[in-house]
Amino acid sequence: MTSPPCSASGPLVAIGGAEDRKSDLEILKRVFALAPEGNLEVAVIATASSIPDQILPDYEAAFERLGASHVHLLGIRDRRQAAENETVRLIEQSGVIFFTGGDQLRLTNILGGSPVLNAIRKRLDSGAVVAGTSAGAAAMPGTMIYNGAATDALRKGGVNMTFGLGFVDGLIIDSHFLERGRLTRLMEVGATNPEYLGVGLGEDAGVIIHPHGILEAIGSGHVILIDSRDLASSNIADLSMGEPVAIENMILHAMVSSHGFDVEARRYLVPHELGAILAEGR
């Protein structure tokens, strides 16, 4: 396959927002279960949020219920705080690093190039699990969407993108995908460059990104995939900014919990296929 490798060192979990935090914690339980053996410390980073004091206690309670030994609540409001030794130290000792929702541009603007982000990348390389919901999911790839036209973003320039946190390559992630009608955002991105898989996460749904670009859907909602690799034609390069984009041939999948996808092979995996691949430890 000629795709850019879809890979992350440790397991990544991207969640579409509004995951259950108070009832059976289905998604957070899966996140926590991916923590490396013997390390049950959790760092929750609320940099994306404008109301960290309102959302952090829910995550603290949820991860404590799941058995966390410590839950470090990290507001990280500015670049100075993103360089603090004490915060870096807490990241270094955590087995689970969780990004809350909010605005993904706050995440990259505050964390980009910071000691805290470098520490998170090292933890991921060492096998810690990095998870994020909503903005925290959208920011994971090398390139992210941070804004888009409200209803029909399939107009040249209708989606604003920039560098993301760089935890995974080969795909683009959008959250609240069905609840906010974001189909056209991933279609627009696919038209600009068909090489990258569009991953549209519904609410209370997520994907575990296993090694070698194997996606596993989790949660009660849908994970929509938009594969533009076989794009046959589009007028996008010929348009003026704002004009509507035509698209011939993208492929659409809808994954539910326990279904999967091999990003490099562009292959849908029904549960027994996904199970066999994960059992092989590929």
Place this chain on the structure above:
Amino acid sequence: MTSPPCSASGPLVAIGGAEDRKSDLEILKRVFALAPEGNLEVAVIATASSIPDQILPDYEAAFERLGASHVHLLGIRDRRQAAENETVRLIEQSGVIFFTGGDQLRLTNILGGSPVLNAIRKRLDSGAVVAGTSAGAAAMPGTMIYNGAATDALRKGGVNMTFGLGFVDGLIIDSHFLERGRLTRLMEVGATNPEYLGVGLGEDAGVIIHPHGILEAIGSGHVILIDSRDLASSNIADLSMGEPVAIENMILHAMVSSHGFDVEARRYLVPHELGAILAEGR
């Protein structure tokens, strides 16, 4: 091709809602231009609407600006009115028959099996143009959607369907498609029966359904097509009602004005291809 024939006798125009009625009337102008030669009478049917007196004057003014010789404003509020000889007579003499928006279930409940509907079918067979916006578009096929779950309708039973007005076969039409985030409605229908093409009309966008199932996109917005013919797998038949549906492989297109699609051949038509086919008079 093994698809059910997509055909209508006269030209049909399905519009996604919120078409321009006051400025340059791009879509309504195309509708009016399809009137059979020498017949510039227009019948506007507001049966779907709960506020016919508020919307009929806009259509009256628009069609008069376009050159209509008469604009007949037909509220048709109940089945008794749908049987009135005078109303049937006005339909019989109109070259353009236009359905407003509202609730498509009102359209079928009031017009189903009525003398007015029979008269409209005869006019269509005689070459009159039949157009409809929003509910008036959704009701056109043999089977229509009349309700769906608000955010994620891709759950078994998440879409409610019934018989439509039967003006066209082989496809299903949804309106306000991008503005109301209705992607999952057409995916759900495609999973239940992959034979039927999903046509998702954005606002101020529409399709002319030419003879032999050739679609032509018109207006400023997008017409999204969801082709489920190559559906590879879905769990829908194994689920309980309400459970999330998995889908492997649907094909997605986005048409803009002057692009087209051959429903029976399942072939996207870029403007010069569409132009050549329409010039042939196929």
